[in-house]
Amino acid sequence: MNLIKVDKIVVKTTQWLGILGLAAVLVWGIIYFLKVQHYEQTNDAQIDAYLSPINAKVGGYIQKIYFRDNQRVSKGDTLVVIEADEFSLKQEAAAAELMSAKAKIAILMANEETQQKNIEVIKAGRMGSQAKLEQQQQEYNRYQKLLENESTTQQKFEQVSTVLKISQAAFAEVQAALIAAESKLNDLKAQRLAIDAEIKTKQALLARQELDVRYTVITAPFAGQLGKKVIQNGQLVQPGQTLGFLTNESEEKWVVANFKETQIGNFKVGQKAEIEVDAFPDEKFFGRIESLAPTTGSRYSLLPPDNATGNFVKVIQRIPIRIQLTDKGQKLSKLSAGMNANVSIIK
Incomplete structure (x- = not known):
């Protein structure tokens, strides 16, 4: 009898478990069906x-790495330093070239000042030469009338005419010297413009070298978390090479x-x-x-x-x-x- 009762209990338990399982499947099916109706x-x-990506802007050998795998960093933190000796030498050379160009402009300005004074001297001489020419022209006109009235000799008139021609030649020489001096001054000014352009070029080259020196220190552009470190100290990197990846937490x-x-x-x-x-x-x-x-x-x-x-x-x-x-x-x-x-x- 006990075995029969046990069997009945097992059967009923199995039946109830089956019913509960079926009910659970039905409930899950209904929930899934309803969810499918309302969701994709x-x-x-x-x-x-x-x-x-964190990229190198200049090439060179890595001097030191300041981060580890999966490290969190703040904006501006130093990540990698590239050896800067070569870039520093280029910067010094660019600075020396700029100083040389500025020295040229100083010398040229002194030459311009000297040439301007020469022009003033020539202009003063031209005034005297012009006054003398005007005087000789008047003298020539007077003797010409005297010669027409036969009040002077031909010889005297020829002497006055010769002196006038000499005065005219002297004035023309001074005028030519003034034109040449002004032309030279214009040449100096043109050279100054060329040197000014050279100075700007040298300044740009120096600024570029200064940038390269700054680029040897690679910093975090924003706060975030770095991934796996794939570089080592002493490794040669190229411009544009990716040194790591940084997630932007902002x-x-x-x-x-x-x-x-x-x-x-x-x-x-x-x-x-x-x-x-x-x-x-x-x-x-x-x-x-x-x-x-x-x-x-x-x-x-x-x-x-x-x-x-x-x-x-x-x-x-x-x-x-x-x-x-x-x-x-x-x-x-x-x-x-x-x-x-x-x-x-x-x-």
Whole structure:
């Protein structure tokens, strides 16, 4: 009898467990059906954030590295120092060339001042020569009238005419000397413009060398967290080479969800979204649709599919959807770029 009772109890227990299991399946099915009616879901989603590369602006050997793997840094913190000896020598050479060009301008200014004084002297001599010429011209005119009236001799008139020609030649010589002096002054001024341009060129070269010296010290452009260190002390780096990556903590994070093309028919900007991150299964995050990609994800691949090649198999494509996280503060700080997520868009 006891065995029969035990068997009955086992059967009833099994029946009740089966009923409870079936009820649980039914409840789950109903909940899932209701959820499907109100949400479009995908597990093809990831957390994303701005990841900025830290690049070398000048080439050289690394003198010292001031960060470790996954270290948090503040804006302006020194990350890497490149040996600056070569750049310092170039800076000193550029400074010396600039000093030489400035010395030339000083000498040229002195020459201009001297030439200006020479012109003033020539102008003063021209005034005297002109006065003497005018006097000789008057003397010539007077003797010419006397000769016409036969009040003087031909010889005396010829003497006065010769003196006039000498005065005219002397005045022409002074005038030519003045023109030559002014032309030389103009040449000096033109040389000054050329030297001024040379000075600006040297100043630009010096500024460039000073920049190169400053570029040997690489600092964090903003506050954030560095990734893996891939460089070593003494390593030769080239201009533009990536030395590491830095996440920007001042910028917001977002979610990129790749929905099937059959799911996005009713999507629009501003729709609310619920996000579940695999790393934090017991916590929900919220957001809204910020934008929909203009093309499918396959179009961004290196070799986009070409359906006109002959063999065609229809494959449902996915559209990247950018979702802005509306949660703020400490809740988002624990999310890292690349984390997998499940996204539900409320219809």
